Amino acid sequence: MPQTHHRTNAAPPCSVVAMAEDLTKVYGEGESRVVALAGVSARFLEGEFTAIMGPSGSGKSTFMHCLAGLDTPTSGTARIADTDLGPLDDARLTRLRRERVGFVFQAFNLLPTLTALENITLPSALAGRSPDPEWLRHLVETMGIADRLDHRPAQLSGGQQQRVACARALASRPAVVFADEPTGNLDSRSGAEVLSLLRSSARDLGQTIVMVTHDPVAAAYADRALFLADGRIVHEMPEPTAAGVLDLMKRFDGRTPTP
Template identity: 70%
Template sequence: MSHATPFPVSPALHAPHGSVAARATDLSKVYGQGETRVAALDSVSVEFRRAEFTAIMGPSGSGKSTLMHCMAGLDSVSSGSTRIGDVELASLGDRQLTRLRRDKVGFIFQAFNLLPTLTALENITLPMDIAGRKADRAWLDQIVTTLGLSGRLAHRPSQLSGGQQQRVAVARALASRPEIIFADEPTGNLDSRSGAELLGFLHGSVRALEQTVVMVTHDPVAASYADRVIFLADGRIVDELREPTADAVLDRMKRFDAKGRTS
């Protein structure tokens, strides 16, 4: 699907694609034991390449959010391997894992997770402030301008619309130039126009800024902004779609629903 990028594209930004930003190998996640045992993920192997936008889809309970949380180091794994770049997450202690998430990973959630007492700008720079690092002012200005937040930086979240709050959350995720951004249903609390704007920004950040984005969504239209869609069912990857359209994604989802009803 063709989507116009809101970012100014510079040829100098485009490095060769193909290197891997994050990888899971034989990843399993099990909750409970005995009769209550549930395998949320069952030997999943997947790669997320740099400068690529991947959507993760599947029925409720398919394991898509669990996969993202394990890949981002927000949840432990039962077996297998998860890596950000060349770093094996299981090899890190709590402090090292916290530092990696802060320095290498950006997060965008359905709930905006903004601190109500801070201004928009303070919310954007908060992770870097905690880390004792100064923001790259030129980079920050580019993000803020692109997201249309220049006139809102002194506002607190209660003074912003839902779409503006989510744009602040996107700016916060982009501000530290992370190696990968994980987005969990980022348009879930937005109206269709604000959602389309947000997806356009994410799509543009991949095209123009060489950002890597992995997004969990249930919305075929949202998934059509991605370069590829991977489909999960019962904790396993069951299909993949490149250059998706909303109709093609919906058709795949209907097929999975039909299989579920007949199995």
Template identity: 70%
Template sequence: MAQDGRCLPPSRQEKLVSSTVAAPHTASTGAVAAQARDLTKVYGEGETRVVALDHVSVDFRQAEFTAIMGPSGSGKSTLMHCMAGLDSISAGSARIGDTELAGLKDKKLTQLRRDRIGFIFQAFNLLPTLSALENITLPMSIAGRKPDKPWLDRVVSTVGLADRLRHRPGQLSGGQQQRVAVARALAARPEIIFGDEPTGNLDSRAGAEILGFLRNSVRELGQTVVMVTHDPVAAAYADRVIFLADGRIVDDMPEPTAERVLEHMKRFDAKGRTS
């Protein structure tokens, strides 16, 4: 991360985590991991009515890293929460694979989130009494499933935790705790991982490492990752950036660079879009 608080760009990050430098990028298959069609989310009624998402349509393709950006109040976190089944939708469609989220009963929705979706948030959400390994495998333990040992070993190697598995969260740095959270999201081999500002609570080096691990999980493991971020440098780790403003998608940038993303964000400020 630069002195202004942003994460280090990929070229700098690769020097920090040379042991996990990715193989050439595994191109997206073109298949859709998650999809929204005319997705609308409204909060409140009457004078308090707020349209957080206004007929949003977007595909999140398999084996692709997508960043979602926009001004405060643009709907970026709401989009992620609706797509991840963490918030209900008001109208339209939200799908994970072929499964429509709207209308799913609580039990089915819980199973879908547990078995098919991975989550990474600013707060690490680790249980302090469990070891790193126990935290990583906890969702599978709750589901009554045994981890796939070769896959788990590969995930642990990818995030560089092999020598920390017996440590409890209190014995780990913030960056190491977030690595545990990343490994937990990957360990069940979900169809898609959603991250809400996953480096927001980390220092520069740790933030760069986590972004590198997420990028490598796409390139080396074929994972699908969707990340909400406010940082142009963090967004540059992604394969594409979707920009939201006033609850609508206003641009879709492939192969982003920090400079191009920052320029887009400046345009939002110039137009006076605020929360």
């Protein structure tokens, strides 16, 4: 189990890369009405790795989806840098996600007919750009997949596929990378490799990472952990440890943490 993985000599982050202000999300009406978010506010800084945690149904995935422009909040504001996502139409939202946001999903989401390299460069190709060759070379070497670029997903292990997915998320140098349970389908060794890559992306490359996870060990790689319950942020833990996160999670009664 990891002890601590937090930045040591990195310069303190300065600019706000993503922000939520009083986000609410309500599904349905009447007796079927469900409040998924009940006024969530948070800031995510340059070079900061944040874990979003909470019981099932706490709103953590909804929060990430609204912040990333994948879902529309009922009220409140989500921003990427200085851009308010609310007024954007579908075309402008799609363009913003391609240019400013990276995604890493639990299921990898690689296209099976494309090679690793083609998967990595696909978002840039869809945006009509070519990735910086020096940056791309640095990424694949950092990810340890330089000798796997001509392989298709079926020829790669789960850990290698997720490293390709991480490289794809970082290739366009997005403002922020959202990771939704990125180690959920991996064994412990592969999961540790991916988490180390995300951590080093924040610490060494200045990348902002926002990761939804239920795993205390995964949260221990982050610089801080935000805990949601009943659609609200109920606790923030700087420099989380697996033991500290697990202890707090044990005090959840499924809705709110006990003192």
